[in-house]
Amino acid sequence: MTNGGHGDSAREAYDRWRPPYPPTLWALLDDQWGPSRELAIDLGAGTGAATRVLARRFDRVLAVEPDVALLDWPDPPDNVERLPLRAGDVGFADHTVDAVTIASALHWMDVDHVLPDVARWLRPTGLLAAWRLEMPAFDGPLGALVDDELAMGWDQLRHPRLRAHGWTSRAVQACPVLRTELATELVERVAFEPEEVVGFLCSVSFVQAYAARSGDPDYLARLEARVLEAAGGLTVTGSLRFDLVVARPLG
Numbered sequence: 068m069t070n071g072g073h074g075d076s077a078r079e080a081y082d083r084w085r086p087p088y089p090p091t092l093w094a095l096l097d098d099q100w101g102p103s104r105e106l107a108i109d110l111g112a113g114t115g116a117a118t119r120v121l122a123r124r125f126d127r128v129l130a131v132e133p134d135v136a137l138l139d140w141p142d143p144p145d146n147v148e149r150l151p152l153r154a155g156d157v158g159f160a161d162h163t164v165d166a167v168t169i170a171s172a173l174h175w176m177d178v179d180h181v182l183p184d185v186a187r188w189l190r191p192t193g194l195l196a197a198w199r200l201e202m203p204a205f206d207g208p209l210g211a212l213v214d215d216e217l218a219m220g221w222d223q224l225r226h227p228r229l230r231a232h233g234w235t236s237r238a239v240q241a242c243p244v245l246r247t248e249l250a251t252e253l254v255e256r257v258a259f260e261p262e263e264v265v266g267f268l269c270s271v272s273f274v275q276a277y278a279a280r281s282g283d284p285d286y287l288a289r290l291e292a293r294v295l296e297a298a299g300g301l302t303v304t305g306s307l308r309f310d311l312v313v314a315r316p317l318g
């Protein structure tokens with residue numbers, strides 16, 4: 068297995084096949100951070116896709132991630148400390164944090180507990196930025212294949228919060244101790260190599276869950292073959308959609 072994602076561990080699948088968050092997203096956030104750049108916290112840091120970018124913008128970054136296998140990065144930046152904990156189990160002093168990011172992870176958290184914590188940790192000028200990469204919309208036959216797989220099986224194993232488009236921004240907007248400054252959908256048109264599509268799909272939680280429960284040990288290999296056939300050996304186009312919300316503490 069050299070070109071697809073179904074032989075990868077969860078960490079490898081994430082590192083290799085998840086597209087990086089786009090420069091347009093970071094440019095938008097760069098216009099929003101407050102004046103102090105001492106401390107940022109990345110909740111649900113995973114393999115550090117957002118943490119590494121924060122580390123170039125803030126003096127010190129804490130990466131909070133309960134899955135120690137994902138947190139085992141080969142080359143952590145010097146100003147990053149990794150905390151193997153769930154978001155609901157960490158505590159920081161009130162009004163000491165300049166930025167909190169939650170990248171494609173808020174849907175796994177106890178929002179009624181975590182968002183008020185974040186509001187307390189943030190300085191008055193501090194910023195919460197939460198976003199989620201929604202399921203990409205692939206063009207042409209590949210889009211139809213993905214829609215069919217969702218309807219035929221994946222969707223039953225998709226968490227209701229993942230099914231709900233725009234859930235992340237709605238959850239933050241509903242928090243009574245945060246003031247939402249911006250809630251938007253960023254859309255990036257992208258070209259994918261067919262094997263990148265396979266790898267991406269194999270990194271999705273409900274695709275992995277479906278493969279595990281399907282009783283078919285070759286499900287992912289067959290999915291790969293069907294994706295490659297649908298792509299016809301050509302680059303595939305599609306849209307990455309990011310549900311993004313930016314908020315500051317009320318008070």
Ligand SMILES: C[S@@+](CC[C@H](N)C(=O)[O-])C[C@H]1O[C@@H](n2cnc3c(N)ncnc32)[C@H](O)[C@@H]1O
Pocket residue numbers: 085110111112113114115116117131132133134137152153154155169170171172175176177
């Ligand atoms: C889809 S991944 C996103 C990882 C990373 N932020 C990124 O953008 O690539 C979701 C992450 O949330 C983590 N997670 C799940 N429950 C969590 C919790 N209660 N507190 C903190 N992180 C959690 C998972 O372990 C996983 O690494």
